[in-house]
Every structure is written in structure tokens, then in C-alpha cells.
Amino acid sequence: MIPYGRQSIDDSDIQAVVDTLRSDWLTQGPKVQQFEEALAAYCGVKYAVALSNGTAALHAAYFAAGLKTGDEFITTPLTFAATATAGLWQGATPVFADIDPATGNLDPRAAEAKITSKTRALVPVDFAGRPADLDAFRKTAQDHGLLLIEDACHSLGADDHGRRIGSIADMTAFSFHPVKPITTGEGGAVLTNDAALRDKMIEFRMHGIRRGEDWMYSVESQGQNYRLTDLQCALGLSQLKRLDAFIAKRRDVARRYNAAFKTWGELEPQPGRIEDSAWHLYVIRLRGKLATKRQEVFQALRKNGIGVQVHYIPVYWHPLYEKLGYRHGLCPKAEAFYESAISLPIFPDLTPAQQDEVIQTLRRVLDESCAAIPAEG
């Protein structure tokens, strides 16, 4: 099975981890700060805080933002559930606004319409690696005195009008899970230019501890153990050197898919210019009646060795959110997007032969599914 995403690990990555295994520090050592400094430099930001995964990164950002019971934050339903659930940990209420179907990203006007006196933060997600409309969100955040927290788990290495992702929002959260732009196994980080926010996240990452003289330390807040190890940071440092090459390869895959699908009427390719996205995902949407065959198409692709996925089940459809009172129909555009979407394999080491296999298998499966749709009249 060709997976929809996977890591690329080479000898330089392996050597970096082995060297760290032989060093004095497996965790809380020098690699953590080196990785943070390299990330911050890459993104053109003052500070990076490494955390144990992308969910912990979002949680730390929400903590630093001061989200608490009674507060609301506005986000998209077309994301991994952690974007919203990490806010529940702070007692805050996620408010879902609808997407722009052209991109899959949170629609700034739909988000603005959901602002109330309880809103504290806007949390757009860079769906599939394409930056959300950050200028619009920034302006709305400024107009209403809100924090802009960007879930950039898909978009490390992407640019937005010449600015690196990570340098635009008040806080930007990244994930280093193996399917993401770079990996540390599990891992994450938050980038910010604000020293006070950075300090809060560092405290939160280590049990809410502030250090004093000699053996003294004090637990100041209800922190977590969300540290990233030196082994992981060594891998991250090595992967970061390869990031631009990873993105170039992902863009090659996207170009090849776009060229193949240009004349296929049954599906809408992932929209957007190649250089506008980090291409974490390549999501096709089935058009017209074929959308009713999404499950069949999905199953046939899987049966034929193409490890497709679906991104995403609208977050508020999950039982946890149903129990909290969210209902189907809340964001109709996100629901329609979900219902016709299939994510094709895209990752740096996907070979041209594998790309051809994806294209040819999809062509065959679509022909069979279209033949099964009764003609009109």
C-alpha cells in the first residue's frame, strides 16, 4: 500500500540521533535550544518553543493566550480535532465558522460574524499546507482585540506574500508527526515574537516551574510535562536542513497530479498555485453525482494499493462534540467539502512510478464508478 503520507529519513538523520544517544544529554540538553534557534531563524521569528507534539503546542499556545472557562475561540471544522480539543483543556469553548470551499480554509468573514464579547482568539488552520487568509485574520484580530493563533501543522516552510509561515500570527503552532513537513517522531513547536508569551509556554512545558537560587524552584501554574527530547531535537535539526528539498519534491508531485487531472471532468484537483502551498495534502473533490460514490471510490483505491485518506470529518460531528451540544448543519460548506474529498498520496519520497500508479489506478476506479451511475432521464 502506498500511504497518503510518510517520513523521509536518510543517513544524516540517523547519524544525528545516534550522535545524541552517545552524548551526555538525552533530554533537557543543548539540542533543544539549538533546534529552537534553528526553527526561529528559518521562520524569521524571535522565539521558538519546542513541545512534545502539535497538540501540546496548541495547548501551550492556548494557555499562554490565557484562554479559560467562559472564553471562546473561533476555528474551522475542517481540521484535525486537536485544534479544538486542546482549547477544551483550558475550559474554553470552540466556536466553528464555515470555510471558503475554494481553498478549504476558514473564511475570514464567516469567522468575524461569530465574534462575541466572549471571543479571545482566532485560530485559522493552513489547510493542506496553503496559508489561510492571514492578512484578513490579522486585521480582524486587531479590530476586535483578539489574539491570532495559527495552526500551521500542515504548512511549515510555506510563504505568505514573501513572509515565512511562523512569522505572521501572534503564535504559530507546528507538528512534527511523521506525515508532517518535517518529523521528530512525535513533536511540535510554537513560534512567536512576544517574549512574555514565550516565557509562559516555557513554564507551562515544565510543570509550571520557575527556577530560583540553588535548589529553589516554585510551581507557579498548572503546567504539564510537554518537553521534547534531545534525541528528537537532533532529528529535527537534521530534518530542518532538508525541509526546502522536501517541499520542492512535494510540489513536483502536485504539478504532476495537476497536469494529469486537468482534463478530468469528474474531479476538482487541489486548487491554488504550486508556489502558494507546502503541499502537505493533495485533496481531490469528486464532482456532481460521483460524490455520492465517494465511499466506493475510496474503498476501490485502498483495495488496489493506494492508501488514500479523508481530511477531515468535521470536528463537531465527533461524538465528544455532539455531547457538548454541537449539531450537524452548523457549517454546510465544510460538510459538503468533507463529503466529496479524498486525499491522495503525497510525500517527498513518492517516486514517479508510484505517482503514475496513483494516477492510473484512480483513472480506472473512476471509470468503473462512473459506469455504475445511472444516466439521467
Ligand SMILES: *Cc1c(COP(=O)(O)O)cnc(C)c1O
Ligand atoms: C497533526 C495536526 C495536529 C496535531 O499534531 P500532533 O503532533 O499529532 O499532536 C493539529 N492540527 C492539525 C491541523 C494537524 O494536522
